[in-house]
Amino acid sequence: MLNYPPAVLMEERIARVRFHMAEAAVAAGRDPQEILLCAVSKTQTSETVRMSAGMPVDCFGENHMQELVAHHQDGAYLGKPTHFIGHLQTNKVKKVVGLASLIQSVDSLRLLEAIEKEAAKQGVMQDILLELNLAGEESKTGAGMEDLWPMAEQAAALPHIRLRGLMGIPPAGISSDDNRRYFANLRTLYTQLGEKYPDLPIDTLSMGMSASYKEAILEGATIVRIGSAIYGARDYSRKP
Numbered sequence: 001m002l003n004y005p006p007a008v009l010m011e012e013r014i015a016r017v018r019f020h021m022a023e024a025a026v027a028a029g030r031d032p033q034e035i036l037l038c039a040v041s042k043t044q045t046s047e048t049v050r051m052s053a054g055m056p057v058d059c060f061g062e063n064h065m066q067e068l069v070a071h072h073q074d075g076a077y078l079g080k081p082t083h084f085i086g087h088l089q090t091n092k093v094k095k096v097v098g099l100a101s102l103i104q105s106v107d108s109l110r111l112l113e114a115i116e117k118e119a120a121k122q123g124v125m126q127d128i129l130l131e132l133n134l135a136g137e138e139s140k141t142g143a144g145m146e147d148l149w150p151m152a153e154q155a156a157a158l159p160h161i162r163l164r165g166l167m168g169i170p171p172a173g174i175s176s177d178d179n180r181r182y183f184a185n186l187r188t189l190y191t192q193l194g195e196k197y198p199d200l201p202i203d204t205l206s207m208g209m210s211a212s213y214k215e216a217i218l219e220g221a222t223i224v225r226i227g228s229a230i231y232g233a234r235d236y237s238r239k240p
């Protein structure tokens with residue numbers, strides 16, 4: 001096999017993801033431009049992140065506060081928006097509020113309160129999504145279904161939090177049909193959320209990863225979160 005330079009490989013992978021995104025959007029009768037490609041850069045170096053930031057990705061998703069802070073300090077995102085998508089501990093909220101334009105992974109009332117407090121202190125409005133765990137036991141992050149409406153009620157009432165929608169992660173290794181069912185359920189809840197809170201800007205449904213973004217777009221995703229299909233297999237020995 002030829003030894004392509006990393007930038008060529010990455011460019012090729014991003015083009016392929018973009019092509020499949022557009023294809024799924026058109027199949028669903030949607031405008032491809034309304035779907036954001038969020039590059040999930042966890043475990044990548046600032047150099048790699050910077051390389052991808054110069055390519056057609058819309059935003060970045062980070063799971064770890066330390067990586068988010070380090071890449072920002074290195075200027076690696078080239079000014080593109082960054083989203084927080086990992087489990088967020090309340091003691092890390094200080095650093096994430098203000099750096100992440102969207103916190104996608106809000107999964108408890110306690111976390112909502114901590115974000116509100118920090119956003120008030122910094123004098124900013126923090127956009128958030130509520131992360132739901134529809135799969136029950138099988139996944140470790142996200143709030144249970146029973147927590148959705150109390151969290152939405154609370155988010156709507158907090159002055160420095162702006163609720164934009166929902167995020168979900170399907171269980172690993174399920175079939176394409178099961179992914180679609182999972183995404184369809186999340187979309188139904190997202191629609192209900194918009195109906196229940198007509199005064200909130202509910203416009204963001206984050207679902208779909210490297211193995212499932214086509215199904216997610218068919219079911220209405222407005223953000224797909226793509227890691228390995230852009231960067232290749234992750235090397236977890238680099239995890240902080």
Ligand SMILES: *Cc1c(COP(=O)(O)O)cnc(C)c1O
Nearest residue numbers: 040085209210211225226227228
């Ligand atoms: C790692 C991760 C992704 C990307 O996963 P890939 O399968 O590599 O595309 C998306 N969303 C979240 C929350 C993640 O942690």
